[in-house]
Amino acid sequence: MPPGLTPSEQLVNKLGAISFLRLWTHPNPVGKGGKELCDCLVVCGPHIIIFSVKEIEYRDTGDAVGWERWQKSAIEKSVKQIWGAERWLQVADGLIRSDGREITLPPKKDRRFHRITVSLGGRGKVPLKWGDLGHGFVHLLDEYSLEATFNELTTVTDFVRYLSAAESLFERGATPVFMGAGAEDLLALYVQNGPDFGLFDPDTGQPALAFIHEGVWLALTKSADYLARNRDLASSYAWDNLIESFAQDLLTDGMFDMFRKEVTQNELALVAMALQPRCHRANLADAFLEFLRPINARIAARLIVADNDTAFVFTTGDSAEREFRGRELMLRCLVVRGRCKSVKTVIGIATDRPKKGRQGHSSDIVYLHIPH
Structure with a gap:
């Protein structure tokens, strides 16, 4: 692991290397002017996954001010880094890893970008903003959903298919309401129901209002069917x-x-x-x-x-x-x-x-x- 990574960056890169394998996982790649491009970049086939990691301790002020301060530092700055990295990657032919190894990017016409902000420190006390935040869909992982996502989506293809399904969910007008739940509970619905998450009428294809309650992911991981599936995949x-x-x-x-x-x-x-x-x-x-x-x-x-x-x-x-x-x-x-x-x-x-x-x-x- 390259020196200079924060503990949270080390965790993301470690999980990335397990899921995406080390040949395609690039910690702290170098971008324009020799500056750090992002905290972790995955390049495999046409897929380019951009990770930005922020760990900001949430300080409860008793009102919305604390929320806004944390969101600005942990989410908005992270998203800004992701969009900057994507702009550079759209025109670059290749890049340099932090260890000096050269990486060739896929042909420009084939590139498919996926944006992920890993925003830690909110401890489930802050409303999380994700979706199309102005320049494309950005997925958000927090301390509760980070390891769940990497533990379940353990290949590049599995990972990006879930990201695409989540994006399509919102594009098609589904409006899940999170009742204390997080991204890991949405992932559980995907595992159980496939790309529709069980949130669309099977006859009409129309989205349904759904309340997602906390604990769906935890219940799934303890179920006999889920444990048997994992044994079959060992x-x-x-x-x-x-x-x-x-x-x-x-x-x-x-x-x-x-x-x-x-x-x-x-x-x-x-x-x-x-x-x-x-x-x-x-x-x-x-x-x-x-x-x-x-x-x-x-x-x-x-x-x-x-x-x-x-x-x-x-x-x-x-x-x-x-x-x-x-x-x-x-x-x-x-x-x-x-x-x-x-x-x-x-x-x-x-x-x-x-x-x-x-x-x-x-x-x-x-x-x-x-x-x-």
């Missing part, structure tokens, strides 16, 4: 570990050069892996680990069609014949793209089968994107 973190393993090669220049002025094909492959939501990661991890079991040694390859019009091809081969293995992997990916009309992107992963006593191990990754 294997998915093997997929995260696989991504991190490839990322380690990237960051140490063991697989390809991170400091090139263009995004490499291998980096795009990792982005495609990281854009898989949690439920698909469970399927991918289970399939990959099952494929590598000795009992399946006679199976030459395994195909899994996943999210985002993406398919994954797993195959094995000896490291001593790595060039041949790489050509075979590419050919298998081309065959999959040709046969699966709904698939636009194919990721191939080749590795050695586990063997006792063997010295040396290598993995190869292929990225194939043919949109038409």
Whole structure:
């Protein structure tokens, strides 16, 4: 973690690295004139998530003055930083991390910005302002909703799909009334009901006035169904570990050069892996680990069609014949793209089968994107 971060900034960056993985999480990136751009930036595929963190102790004055002072320091200043960062990011081609590593931004026409202010210190005593605050929708997380959000939305895709659903909720005219509840309770409705949050009439599609009471999130996390779902998803973190393993090669220049002025094909492959939501990661991890079991040694390859019009091809081969293995992997990916009309992107992963006593191990990754 870069030096100079406040405890609250360290927490946000730690949670971000867990959810979005460290390759795409950038603490205190450098912006215009060498100044800090924001407290945390996530760049993965077309998504750019801007975090601004403010921790201001609320002082109760007994009237609205205390509220207004806290909102100005903890929310309004944070939102101002976010909008300034977005203006710069809209025209920049890349940026520099606080540790000096260069980051290439996605093509300008593809960029999708998501704005989050983490405003701490209100302790649930201050009305929280969020929504379209003048220059686009800004999501607000406080001390109660911060960890709940990161604990539930543990991939880039899961995270931004929730943000988009929350924005759509307000754009479509739904008017939830928070009865002592917070953003974590709204998240619970999303988990239970999907993108409509259960706040729209299923027949007419019209929004309904809904009162959201405190404790919905807490009740959800203690429910048997929720706990069972999380147990079913536990294997998915093997997929995260696989991504991190490839990322380690990237960051140490063991697989390809991170400091090139263009995004490499291998980096795009990792982005495609990281854009898989949690439920698909469970399927991918289970399939990959099952494929590598000795009992399946006679199976030459395994195909899994996943999210985002993406398919994954797993195959094995000896490291001593790595060039041949790489050509075979590419050919298998081309065959999959040709046969699966709904698939636009194919990721191939080749590795050695586990063997006792063997010295040396290598993995190869292929990225194939043919949109038409």
